[in-house]
Amino acid sequence: MKTAEIRSRFIDFFVKHQHVDVPSASLLYNDPTLLFVNAGMVPFKPYFLGDEPAPYDRAVSAQKCVRTLDIEEVGKTTRHGTFFQMLGNFSFGDYFKEGAITYAWEFVTGSEEDGCLGFDPETVWVTALHGDQETIDLWQKVGIPRERIQERGLKDNYWHMGVPGPGGPCSEIYIDRGPGFGADGGPEADEDRFLEIWNLVFQQEELSAVRAKDDFDVARQLPSRNIDTGAGLERIALLKQNVANMYEIDEVYPVIQKAAELSGKRYGDDHTDDIRFRVVADHVRSSLMLMTDGVTPGNEARGYVLRRLLRRVIRSMRLLGVSAPVLLELLPVSRDLMRVSYPDIDAAWPRVAEAAEAEEKSFRRTLQSGTVLFDSAVDDARSEHVTTLPGDQAFRLHDTFGFPIDLTMEMAAEQGLTVDRARFDALMKEQKERARADAKSKKGGAASLEAYRELREAGEVPFLGYTDLDVSTRVRGIVADGVVVDRALDGATVDIVLQETPFYAESGGQDADRGVIRGDGFSLNVIDVQRPVPGLVVHRVEVLGELPVGASVDARVDGIARHGSCQAHTATHIVHAALRELVGPTATQAGSYNKPGYMRFDFSSTHGLSDQLKAEIEGRSNEAIADNFAVTAQEMKLEDAKALGAMAMFGEKYPPIVRMVELAGPWSRELCGGTHVATTAEIGMLNLLSESSIGSGVRRVEALVAADAFSKFAAERALVSTLTDTLRVQPDQLVGRVERLVTQLKDAEKQIARLNAEKLLASSATLVEQAETVGGVRYLGVSTPGVAGGDLRTLVLDLRERLGSGPAVVALIGGSDKPTAVVATNEAARGLGLRAGQLIGLASAALGGKGGGKDDLAQGGGTDPAAAPMALAAVRSALDSRG
Incomplete structure (x- = not known):
């Protein structure tokens, strides 16, 4: 039985039982928790959670899936593949355990003549979650004896996605392949002989945290009890095709x-x-x-x-x-x-x-x-009688030759060696820190980390800026051009380290402080503050006078700018809380940036915000500002903060002791090292500017705060006033008046486009006269500046028809700043092997771009409009060369 036939049988069976056939979703489904769709139920996740109403009570699908966690096991077992197809039948609050088990038994053991799989019932084994007597009774009811029903724990018989989401007990179906494949005794004894083909999941719970397959937290019962099943198409195929493993089926x-x-x-x-x-x-x-x-x-x-x-x-x-x-x-x-x-x-x-x-x-x-370097490293290891390749060599392979570490480890394993992964990881971390320091170096070259480490050895630089904006301290060190120096001269831009500092270093989305550092005979303008290595605060300064190491200084933060940063940062927390309140707990932080007067916040979401929801978020944020919530911060153990529900940035590493910032108790609790206003009323107001997508499953909101928000509102009010005066309407009539004007404009544009098209077609007869015979083919190559898009394609097709039934090729170059090329061939030309898709490539390359299309019509373009003659000549040359 071919794999495609098995797929069709499965879908047909469930369609016959009132299931809606749902096509496979893309492997790149918009779920911020997943790289790829890794299970058949992923596209239905919102329905299981109750986030969206299911458009049907029952569904069936054959879903494309990719899993790469077990990539090293591929090829070694019959059970591991990176791409697979998951057959599934789904119930959203309709049938539950009895229906799922009855359907599965009928399809697995029903005859092939009736459209089922036709497996011998005597070869079927099943499992159930330990203590799930209802499932055991239902399997016995359809005909499986108790001795072929095995109970297993959470690790085997509780299904979830590995991330927060729906889950529930499951029951797996196995087929006994016979004694030639292993020991008797059911799935508990040998999962090569007893091959799992189908998992029936009884979705009934939402998990809030997943730490391991058998270690998770249940947040609530789902709004409805659902069925989610997954049958491995490739596994069924290997059994029905009587081959040894999934790599030997007809599709592989x-x-x-x-x-x-x-x-x-x-x-x-x-x-x-x-x-x-x-x-x-x-x-x-x-x-x-x-x-x-x-x-x-x-x-x-x-x-x-x-x-x-x-x-x-x-x-x-x-x-x-x-x-x-x-x-x-x-x-x-x-x-x-x-x-x-x-x-x-x-x-x-x-x-x-x-x-x-x-x-x-x-x-x-x-x-x-890279292989030359790798072989040399292997030879060195063997000559030194060691079994581990140095991490430095693995890092050089990665850094110089682009060898992924997993490839190096794989190649080393083939030689009977291991790799010092810890050393490799340490070198990778240092490289990332250097890159971060480079990116944050606003002027000149970035200082080397070695210089910073030297200064860090004297101890951590305490940050006093939560309470003090003016601190008397001394200069611990100076770094110029990557080197520790003992002084900096007038006009230089250098990095300095203070014994302690009130300046906030850019982190957590908050921009760095600005300000002035003064001492005897010099003044330093602080233009940036960073942490190139943990525990060290580095100030980039412009020097006026002469600065010696060890000098006593007065470090003073720009208080107005700091307060602006505090307003924006606290507003970021407010927007985050408003999103979670109005959009839901899945709207978790994916990044942020704030500076005086401005904030942006990235959050996880598969859907954009409606205009109404944006207005509600802006309104809820301003309500929280007006409520004058106290903004408090306290340090505590990481586990205690998480127990209180403090939000943490996904993927961020936190120390054992963290700082939790709180607004209105549990309404907003976040792990945050930034600076904030004392009460939310200090923010004044928030103006939500925009909401947009910045990637798969990630959205971004931007807003102005405080005086900038007020200025924006005032500017918008002035704009409305100007428009109402110009259009002579009342403010509440403005939208309707503009809509009418836009409609009139669109109608006029359509009329102009129609007239232009008629003008173009009228010129066809004149253009045809420019055709020449090249290589036995009628060739018309014309530059038509200003003509683009559909008009250009319409013209090229009309010209092709006017050239008659003999072999003919038409090439037009239109557009303006970015030229567009279109090539058309007629049937006689294609009979000579001339393909528009190939010819457009020549024209587009001459224009500095690419193109493609079908044999009869293809389109491309480029960046150099002056190259139009060369593009047309390239097509002509191709025709001439065949003559």
């Missing part, structure tokens, strides 16, 4: 065959090579599906996962003896297998092929350069 095995053909080796002859073949087959398919859904190789997040998969393919093929490029040999095999179920692969293929080819070229250069 041809890639192994192609890899064997390229390598000259035979699958099945060598265990180690077989693992490599399976890695290739799995990762090729996964990479194809990820790239089809828009992922490109990179060094961050999703892009890094894809890059790792592609590079493991290349590396595995090299270990199989193939040093030539392989991705464009292997990916088309998987494309032809998967396009049956996912036709969009064909449309994405040009982009996929281009990205894969570029990545392989890049990695081949990396391998060629």
